Amino acid sequence: MKILVYSAKAFEIPFISAANINKYQITFTPDALDTETVFKAVGYRIICIFSGDDASAIVLEKLWDLGVRFITIRSAGFNNINLKVAKNLGFQVANAPDYSPHAIAEHAVALLLTLNRKIIMANEQVHAYNFLQNNLMGFNLHGKTVGIIGTGRIGSIMVKIMHGFGCKILANDLQPDDDLVELCDVTYVTLDEIYKKAAIISLHIPLSYQNYYLINKEKLALMSSDTILINTSRGALVDTKALIEALEKGAIAGYCTDVYEKEKGTFFKDNSKDSIKDEDLKKLLTFSNVLLTPHQAFVTKEALQHIAEITFKNIDSWLAHTVGKNELGLEMADS
Template identity: 65%
Template sequence: MKLLVYSAKDFEIPFLNKANDNKHKIDFTQDALNTETAMQAVGYNAVSIFSGDDANNIVLKKLWDFGVRYIAVRATGFNNIHIKPAYQLGLKVANAPNYSPHAIAEQAATLLLALNRNLILADQQVHNYNFLLDNLMAVNLHGKTVGIIGTGNIGSVMAKIMNGFGCKILANDIEPDNDLVEFCNLTYTSLEKVCRKSDFISLHIPLSYQNHSLINKKRLGWMKKNVILINTARGAIVDHKALLQALKDRTIGAYGADVYEKENDLFFRDHSVDGISDEQLKLLLSYKNVLLTPHQAFVTEEALENIARITIQNLDEWELHDSCKNEIGYKTVSL
């Protein structure tokens, strides 16, 4: 298999090379996949892409015409790929499912703790030799109610972490997990009750047409005034216009996220010299009760090892059988 890895980051290349062990011919480009960079795939029968790459129907047609037959996604989510056109062309697409639920859930817990305990402000004050405590009031997590929206691989780990803090957990999912009910002090209920009753809310659902802007003006209005909302899933699950209004009106307490709805042209790049033109993001970052990290939850050694291993396994299986267990078929997804 001859593979071109788009959006290759320096820190992940060693993991991919180690997992590959010279089995496949792999080349790397830091460029993201789009209509202009698709031509770099000429001569390759496979490409690997990340969540910031644009695999729309036009790009997919170009890849097919250039001879690409396989797309290995170095992520669990694949909402950036137009699956139906890929399926119609004959392209085979596979993701890297369940590569490290702990990495993502731990990032969610980190954001929650940092916001609740005012760690960013405390650090800034101490570095300015200000050791006052007046602005650093927090609450115990113990005994509080945590709402978890989505209790799949990542959400279930988040539930276990919050249970360890002694929290009561309310959850919403189309497929309840009975083990979590039994072992994690968790109760499944309606989305409205999760929003209304929770002191902290964490999102752990994939992005789809059905849940695009799931957290909108109405649901933000259901939430407690001091709620801390955490999003390590996908940016577009939250309606950012409504979120900014809620922050402005102080109808929610804080927002912590590792994702942003328009991150494709922003994240994974250094804009410190030229700045950014996204006025919505500038406004979001202007709030002191907002903590945004640059989609870094997956950047752990364990997660990168697993992503690389699964990506190479997908290639191995395609080469041997022209199919693989992680393959995504249009008929099996709801898009």
């Protein structure tokens, strides 16, 4: 069986190849799936895509016409695929939901500590032989109120890490976790209460129609000027224009993110010799209290190994004519 892997990155290919154990014939392409590259799937019944690939309705229809019948996603999120269209056409689709929640949560904490303790500024100073502590003041995490939005696989790990720092945890989730309440003294509250009371707010929810621009001008206005917002989930959870306005006014203290709402065409490629046309992104990067990384939270050895292993378990299930635990059904299309 032949499998085409879209958006294949050099650092992940060895993990995918090792997990395959020579079972399937794998073809890697660095190109992202879109209306122009969809024809690369000619002759393949199975494709493997990444979170940045375009699996919109028009692309899915072309894939179906080309003979593709199975799509496995190398990420937990699947908002880049029109699942309703995919299921109506007859595709079997699966994701990789449990690959490494620790990798994402740990990256969120790394972003927070780096911004708070001015690590990048300090590093630049000492490399210029400037050993003064001016402008390097941060604050203790211990005793601070942290708001965790989403206490699923990743959010629950974030709760435990911040509890270890001695923080007071406020949380919001459609399904509260009683174990976190007991073990980490978590208090579940409304979203508005988190926005008003938390000094640190971390987002750990998938992107859906219902929570698109969850953090907007109205919600940012509820936050304190001392609030740091962290986003390692999906860029479009945050309204970038409203965020920029809040940062310009000093309405929040900072923004840490590994994602951006308009990643397509910019992220996952080297733009250092080209001019970026996204004015909002360029403006965001001018703020000293904004720390943005290039969607790298999943880039750990453990996470990449688990993603590859889960990918082939999904494929094995399909070829065995069974429904795997990661199968995405039509009922998840609007979730």
